[in-house]
Amino acid sequence: MSTLPNPAPLVTQANKAFWDATAEGRFQLQRCNACDTVLWFPRRQCPSCWTENISTFDASGKGIIYSFAVIRKGAMLYKEAGPFVVAYVELAEGPRVMTNIVECDVDAVKVGMPVEVVWHDTGQGNALYRFRPTA
Amino acid sequence: MSIRGAAYIAGIYEHPGRDLPDKTVWDIHIDVALGALADAGLGMEDVDALFCDGTAGFGVLTLADYFNINPTYVDSTETGGSSYLAHVGHAAAAIAAGKCHVALVTLAGKPKSGWQGPSFSPGPEAAFEQVWGMMGAPHSYALAAQRHMYEFGTTAEQLAEIKVAASIHAQYNPNAFLPYAVTIDDVLNSPMVADPLHRLDCCVVTDGGGALVVVSPEVAKKLGKTNAKILGHGEAVKHTNNGRIDLTHTGAVYSGPRAFAEAGVTVKDINYASIYDSFTITVLQTIEDLGFCEKGKGGAFVADGGLVAPFGKLPFNTDGGGLCNNHPSNRGGITKVIEAVRQLRGEAHEKVQVPNCQIALAHGTGGSLGSRHGSVTLILGQEDA
Numbered sequence: 272m273s274t275l276p277n278p279a280p281l282v283t284q285a286n287k288a289f290w291d292a293t294a295e296g297r298f299q300l301q302r303c304n305a306c307d308t309v310l311w312f313p314r315r316q317c318p319s320c321w322t323e324n325i326s327t328f329d330a331s332g333k334g335i336i337y338s339f340a341v342i343r344k345g346a347m348l349y350k351e352a353g354p355f356v357v358a359y360v361e362l363a364e365g366p367r368v369m370t371n372i373v374e375c376d377v378d379a380v381k382v383g384m385p386v387e388v389v390w391h392d393t394g395q396g397n398a399l400y401r402f403r404p405t406a
Numbered sequence: 407m408s409i410r411g412a413a414y415i416a417g418i419y420e421h422p423g424r425d426l427p428d429k430t431v432w433d434i435h436i437d438v439a440l441g442a443l444a445d446a447g448l449g450m451e452d453v454d455a456l457f458c459d460g461t462a463g464f465g466v467l468t469l470a471d472y473f474n475i476n477p478t479y480v481d482s483t484e485t486g487g488s489s490y491l492a493h494v495g496h497a498a499a500a501i502a503a504g505k506c507h508v509a510l511v512t513l514a515g516k517p518k519s520g521w522q523g524p525s526f527s528p529g530p531e532a533a534f535e536q537v538w539g540m541m542g543a544p545h546s547y548a549l550a551a552q553r554h555m556y557e558f559g560t561t562a563e564q565l566a567e568i569k570v571a572a573s574i575h576a577q578y579n580p581n582a583f584l585p586y587a588v589t590i591d592d593v594l595n596s597p598m599v600a601d602p603l604h605r606l607d608c609c610v611v612t613d614g615g616g617a618l619v620v621v622s623p624e625v626a627k628k629l630g631k632t633n634a635k636i637l638g639h640g641e642a643v644k645h646t647n648n649g650r651i652d653l654t655h656t657g658a659v660y661s662g663p664r665a666f667a668e669a670g671v672t673v674k675d676i677n678y679a680s681i682y683d684s685f686t687i688t689v690l691q692t693i694e695d696l697g698f699c700e701k702g703k704g705g706a707f708v709a710d711g712g713l714v715a716p717f718g719k720l721p722f723n724t725d726g727g728g729l730c731n732n733h734p735s736n737r738g739g740i741t742k743v744i745e746a747v748r749q750l751r752g753e754a755h756e757k758v759q760v761p762n763c764q765i766a767l768a769h770g771t772g773g774s775l776g777s778r779h780g781s782v783t784l785i786l787g788q789e790d791a
Contacts, residue, residue, distance in 0.1 A: 280533035290533070311649025312534045318648050338556070338653050340548030341601035342539060349539035357538050357545055357600075359651065366649030369777075371538050382556040399537055 275355055275371060276348040279395035288327065289313045290397040296390050298330040298400055300364055311366030332388035334360040334402065337367050341377045356380050360402050374403035408668050409495065412502035413509075414626040414633035415786065417446025417619030418744045420725075424583045424732060426613040427519040432472055434514035434615045435462065439473060442617035447629045448508060450475060455506035455620075457493035459513065460484030460526075461735065469512065479506040485643070485780025486772020487682060487737035489513075490618065492782045494743060495639030497620040507622040514615030515735020531646070535777065543684060543736075544608050546776030548600035551687040553653040555602060557702065562602055564705030565686040566593035569606050569729050571713035572683060576726025578755040583610040584730040607686040609727075614734035616744055626789075634747045637671065637765070638785040640664025645778040656688075656771060657781025658695035665767075665783035666697075673697045676785075677763045678749040679720055680742035682771040683727040689713075692769055693720065696783065715758040724749065724758035739770035743784065750788050764788050 282290050289312075292299040301310040303317035304324040316323050339358035342349070349355065356372040358380070372380050373389060386402035393399060419441030421434060429437070435458075443449055456466050456477040463469070465482030479500045483492045490511055497509035528536070540546060554560050570590055576582040588606060596605040626633045642660035645651075666672060673696065683689045690704040698720055699707040707719065715721035725731045725745040728738035746766040748754045766786050773779035 275539070278537045280537050281528055282533065283530070285530060286533050308648065312531055314530065338549045338553035340545055340552060340603075341598070342541075342545055343598050343600065345539045346541040349541070352539065355539060357540050357549070359549060359653070367646075367651050368649065369535050369538055369540070382552065 275352050275373065275391070277391045277393045277399055278348050279393040280397065282397070285315060286313045293390065293398040293400065294396055296398070298332050298388055299327050300330045300366070301325050301327050309365045311368060331363045333405070334362040334386055336372065336380065336382055336384045336386060337361040338382055339372060339380050341380070360386055371401045372403070373401045407502060409498040409502050409639060410637050410668055410670065411623070411635060413498035413620050413622060413636045414789070415494065415618055415636065415743070415747050416621045416626055416629050416631055416633045417442040417448065418747045419445055420616045420732065420741055420744050421614040421734065422581045423614050424581070424612040425518050426516060431514045431516055435469060435472065435512050438514060438615045438617035439510055439512050442619045443510070445631065446619040446621065447631060448619060452508045453477065453510045455479040455497060455500060455509035457481045457497060457509060457511040459489040459737070461515065485782065487684065487739045488770030488772035488780045488782040489737070490740040491743060491768060491770040491784050492641050492780070494618060494620055494636065494784055495641060495782065498636045498639065501620065501622045507625050509620040511618040511620065511740070512615065513617070513735055513737060513740045515737065516613040517611050517736045518613045543774055544603055545600045546774040547685045547687055548603045550653040550691065550775035551602050554687060554691065557654055558705070560690065560705040562594055563590055564709055565607055565690060566590040567708045568683070568686040568689045568713060569593050571708070571711065571718070572723050572727040572729040574714055575724045575758050576730035578757045579726050579731055582726040582731040583612050603685060603687070609684050609729050609733040609738065611736065612732050612734055614732055616734060616740035618740065618743055632751045633789050634750045634786045635789055635791050636784070637787045637791060638665040638667070638669030639783070640668070641780065641782040643778065643780050653775065654691065656691045656695050656775060657779060658692045658769060658783060661781040661783040662696040665785050669785035671765055671785060675765045676767045678724070678746065678760045678766045679722050680746045680766070680768040681722050682738055682742060682769055683723055683729045684738060684771065686729070688771050688775065691775065692771065696769065716760045721760050724754050737772065739772065742768040742770055746786055750786060764791060
């Protein structure tokens with residue numbers, strides 16, 4: 272099983288609230304109060320109806336693997352990681368988010384597999400959301 | 407307004423080099439510009455419109471300065487490897503509107519001998535995509551391939567057929583980076599880069615470039631060359647759709663119908679197709695999305711030499727494509743147009759020339775199927791089409 276690096280994300284004005292919540296183990300999503308669309312990734316206006324009337328809520332942290340790739344040899348920070356998995360996980364709330372699948376043999380990962388979030392501290396005041404197979 | 411018949415491709419040039427340590431990117435721009443203009447029977451002094459991607463310094467400002475020309479129309483549309491097909495469509499529209507008569511499109515880059523490529527500033531998605539170890543296109547396209555396999559039962563052998571067909575063509579191209587035929591087993595036995603894509607599912611990395619000259623009908627008439635008539639153009643951006651990315655379709659589902667409608671032709675009329683082949687999966691999905699076969703049946707379509715020229719169901723990428731011939735600057739769009747024009751002129755290698763090729767399609771995919779990409783479809787015809 273590979274050990275992945277935990278690079279800090281590029282925190283901006285638009286996404287700071289999301290990343291601050293990760294420090295507390297909360298996967299915060301936005302919902303448009305006008306049209307009920309769940310947004311991804313965080314932003315100020317709803318990309319469906321352009322209102323700024325948006326609220327946040329804590330997602331369940333559950334999802335299924337929509338697709339994945341096994342990267343046999345990473346580069347830069349991931350150079351020494353060994354084989355690892357990049358995936359899109361479809362959250363129970365709708366959005367498909369890019370992430371890593373962890374705590375699972377890379378050759379055992381399947382599309383459709385149920386997964387749950389785990390948090391990996393970046394040491395920079397936030398944590399990366401990764402997913403492992405649901406026990 | 408339609409661009410059908412409003413403009414012609416009168417000049418093409420593909421740099422013969424694949425490893426150019428002694429040239430600057432700017433040398434290559436000049437080489438290909440002069441090559442395409444000479445092919446058309448024109449000179450730099452005739453150019454009144456300039457098109458390039460967003461990687462060439464300060465775009466058209468840098469190139470107009472270096473070419474020492476004063477264009478009346480410029481465009482630095484940046485849609486990755488599909489940019490140059492967009493440039494052709496935009497040039498045709500500008501010519502139709504009377505803005506210019508001789509448009510020059512150039513591409514140059516050196517990813518093999520010394521990367522001097524683009525560094526785009528991070529977009530709003532960066533924090534959510536750049537921390538997972540996704541480095542480069544193979545990782546991202548693998549996501550698309552995996553989902554296509556899951557939804558439609560596409561196999562690694564079927565994807566390999568695409569590489570095999572390209573390699574059969576490449577053996578007749580002395581300039582090809584990989585000028586030899588490979589087998590399905592060669593592809594399957596090559597190292598995994600990002601499952602399910604093997605190394606031989608990926609395009610080559612080459613230095614080089616290419617150029618196109620797009621002219622008005624008045625200019626075309628005065629030139630001695632056989633020109634390719636621009637019949638139709640469609641473009642689209644396919645993106646992550648507010649976190650609902652769909653990995654099994656490309657933007658060709660949008661750009662294709664637009665181009666076919668403008669050209670007034672259907673898939674049945676296409677004698678030859680240049681299909682963007684950054685990866686084997688790019689070709690498979692594009693063929694489906696353009697309507698050459700039912701969605702999900704691309705694997706069966708490409709099997710048993712379906713793409714092999716001159717007599718396959720859909721002869722494709724007869725130069726060897728990005729998979730074997732050339733992918734200059736990590737961007738294969740301009741070579742797609744160049745080989746389509748060669749086919750229409752009857753200038754492809756005799757082993758792969760499609761007999762009486764009257765209508766050709768060229769399709770570009772730039773960016774990534776795994777996130778956001780630009781799709782551009784061009785339909786070209788013989789001069790009297």
